[in-house]
Amino acid sequence: MLVDALTFNAGYNAAVVVLGTAAFGLAAGAVGAFVLLRGRALIADAAAHATLPGVAGAYLLAFTLGSDQRGLPALLAGAALTSALAVLAVHALTARGRLKDDAAMALALSVGFGLGMVLLSVVQALPTGSQAGLKGFILGQAAGMLARDAVLIALLAAAAGVLVALFFRPLSVLCFDPAFAATVGLPVRALDGALLSLMLAVAIIGLSAVGALMVVGLMVIPAATARLLANRLAVMVGLSALFGGASAWIGAAVSASQHGLPTGATIVLVASALFTLALLAAPERGVVAEAMRRAVAARRRKHAAAGQGCAMSISR
Amino acid sequence: MRAPDPVPLPPEPALAVQGLSVAYGGTPVLTDVSWQVPAGTLAAIIGPNGAGKSTFLKAVLGLIPSLCGEVRLFGRPLAEVRCRVAYLPQRASVDWDFPLTALEVAAQGRYPHVGWFRPLPRRERDRALAALAEVGLADLAHRRIGALSGGQQQRVFLARALALEAELMLMDEPFAGVDAASETAILAVLRRLAAAGRTVIAVHHDLATAPATFSEVLLLNRRVIAAGPMATTFTAEALAEAYGAPIPLAALA
Numbered sequence: 001m002l003v004d005a006l007t008f009n010a011g012y013n014a015a016v017v018v019l020g021t022a023a024f025g026l027a028a029g030a031v032g033a034f035v036l037l038r039g040r041a042l043i044a045d046a047a048a049h050a051t052l053p054g055v056a057g058a059y060l061l062a063f064t065l066g067s068d069q070r071g072l073p074a075l076l077a078g079a080a081l082t083s084a085l086a087v088l089a090v091h092a093l094t095a096r097g098r099l100k101d102d103a104a105m106a107l108a109l110s111v112g113f114g115l116g117m118v119l120l121s122v123v124q125a126l127p128t129g130s131q132a133g134l135k136g137f138i139l140g141q142a143a144g145m146l147a148r149d150a151v152l153i154a155l156l157a158a159a160a161g162v163l164v165a166l167f168f169r170p171l172s173v174l175c176f177d178p179a180f181a182a183t184v185g186l187p188v189r190a191l192d193g194a195l196l197s198l199m200l201a202v203a204i205i206g207l208s209a210v211g212a213l214m215v216v217g218l219m220v221i222p223a224a225t226a227r228l229l230a231n232r233l234a235v236m237v238g239l240s241a242l243f244g245g246a247s248a249w250i251g252a253a254v255s256a257s258q259h260g261l262p263t264g265a266t267i268v269l270v271a272s273a274l275f276t277l278a279l280l281a282a283p284e285r286g287v288v289a290e291a292m293r294r295a296v297a298a299r300r301r302k303h304a305a306a307g308q309g310c311a312m313s314i315s316r
Numbered sequence: 317m318r319a320p321d322p323v324p325l326p327p328e329p330a331l332a333v334q335g336l337s338v339a340y341g342g343t344p345v346l347t348d349v350s351w352q353v354p355a356g357t358l359a360a361i362i363g364p365n366g367a368g369k370s371t372f373l374k375a376v377l378g379l380i381p382s383l384c385g386e387v388r389l390f391g392r393p394l395a396e397v398r399c400r401v402a403y404l405p406q407r408a409s410v411d412w413d414f415p416l417t418a419l420e421v422a423a424q425g426r427y428p429h430v431g432w433f434r435p436l437p438r439r440e441r442d443r444a445l446a447a448l449a450e451v452g453l454a455d456l457a458h459r460r461i462g463a464l465s466g467g468q469q470q471r472v473f474l475a476r477a478l479a480l481e482a483e484l485m486l487m488d489e490p491f492a493g494v495d496a497a498s499e500t501a502i503l504a505v506l507r508r509l510a511a512a513g514r515t516v517i518a519v520h521h522d523l524a525t526a527p528a529t530f531s532e533v534l535l536l537n538r539r540v541i542a543a544g545p546m547a548t549t550f551t552a553e554a555l556a557e558a559y560g561a562p563i564p565l566a567a568l569a
Binding site for chain 2: 037096097166169170172173175176177179180182183184185186227230231232233235236
């Protein structure tokens with residue numbers, strides 16, 4: 001059954017869902033490379049947790065208005081609103097040094113997640129609530145996705161990938177040397193805002209498949225894996241996209257074939273397995289390569305010391 | 317009687333700062349700094365740690381806001397002459413573990429000329445390569461920047477500024493932590509730039525090498541201690557005032 005899921009033979013809906021999730025993984029990896037290099041992983045995580053009250057709030061609003069409560073676009077719009085609010089809150093709290101970055105982000109993360117859990121339990125208590133599948137937004141539940149939602153996710157992911165390709169050079173200079181970027185006239189604040197928005201957009205696109213708690217993992221872990229392997233930025237972004245896509249594809253297929261496995265969590269575990277492999281076996285920066293270099297250097301030192309000893313005994 | 321022919325106006329100074337003050341969160345860092353640097357000179361900014369030397373460069377470049385004061389580059393506001401000015405940040409200000417090669421960093425100096433949304437044409441790539449050759453790094457063009465020595469990294473920054481083809485370069489400690497080979501290479505580039513009529517303003521720490529390298533100087537300690545030509549400004553008295561302690565003249569020989 002796993003082989004069927006991996007090779008898209010587990011039925012039309014399952015195939016589309018696995019493909020859509022894999023497309024999302026590609027985009028998450030590509031954007032994640034820049035998130036990692038610009039040091040934005042924590043704010044991304046805070047924003048992702050803060051999507052939950054938006055999802056639950058949008059559902060509750062739709063319920064009271066009596067409209068279609070399961071429409072994915074409405075839920076994602078709610079997620080976008082609250083996660084943007086969380087980012088603005090972090091900015092406001094850290095402005096003028098009121099609070100340090102990490103404290104402000106921890107605060108936004110826990111308040112967002114707490115509020116999300118409370119609202120979700122309200123949703124669960126509604127007559128239609130337990131069938132709404134909103135719990136899937138926490139850890140990801142690709143199996144419950146509709147084919148048309150998967151297509152929407154894949155299209156949005158493709159758009160994110162195009163934006164990364166288009167802004168590749170400005171983003172690379174921004175991440176490497178923001179002061180230089182500003183002096184050559186790049187709009188640094190606007191670019192940072194664009195990167196943040198792209199990151200939020202990717203986090204929100206992936207919510208239903210990967211879940212609020214796991215979506216940043218699918219951005220950052222493939223990027224960290226690629227960083228271990230690549231010496232060139234273009235290669236790193238490409239590898240990161242590849243690892244993101246592969247993790248999402250395998251993870252989604254595994255969770256589709258094993259009933260009840262949360263998709264996002266499975267995907268993140270696949271991604272971290274790839275990371276562990278790279279950490280051990282990366283040609284330059286891997287643990288094994290480093291240990292071998294150390295051993296060679298130690299042997300050289302030993303030989304050199306022995307050589308000196310000889311020279312001294314001869315001169316004596 | 318015929319009116320005398322108009323005397324050609326002296327060329328605008330490369331940098332003219334008038335009454336510049338900067339504060340970080342209410343604490344004043346620079347107070348009422350005024351300084352002029354003639355075009356075509358090598359100028360040093362010298363002062364103790366925390367004197368506001370880097371802050372001065374950043375304020376001139378508009379990277380940090382200033383409380384008051386006027387900055388003119390070639391007689392114009394910064395916004396009009398941005399492409400004629402290059403900035404070399406402190407080497408430690410960036411992550412050298414970044415996945416880029418020396419050539420890719422040098423090529424960043426060409427993007428502002430050709431645009432950010434297309435690959436660099438071959439001709440432009442060659443210009444970046446030529447800039448690397450000028451600082452003596454042609455052989456290391458495809459080396460990862462993290463695998464370069466500190467002095468070589470500083471030279472990569474210099475190559476990027478050269479690739480910008482700017483007329484004024486503001487450098488934050490270009491000689492900090494570089495080995496003798498890199499120091500010689502950087503010095504040769506600075507002299508060539510000045511000979512070609514370019515202006516270099518550098519934060520400098522080595523009091524012993526300053527008089528031989530630079531022709532203009534700003535002695536700074538949160539305010540201007542002394543400013544002007546090196547020969548008349550760089551005196552034991554002014555140094556003692558800037559550093560708050562007598563500097564033995566032997567150290568300057």
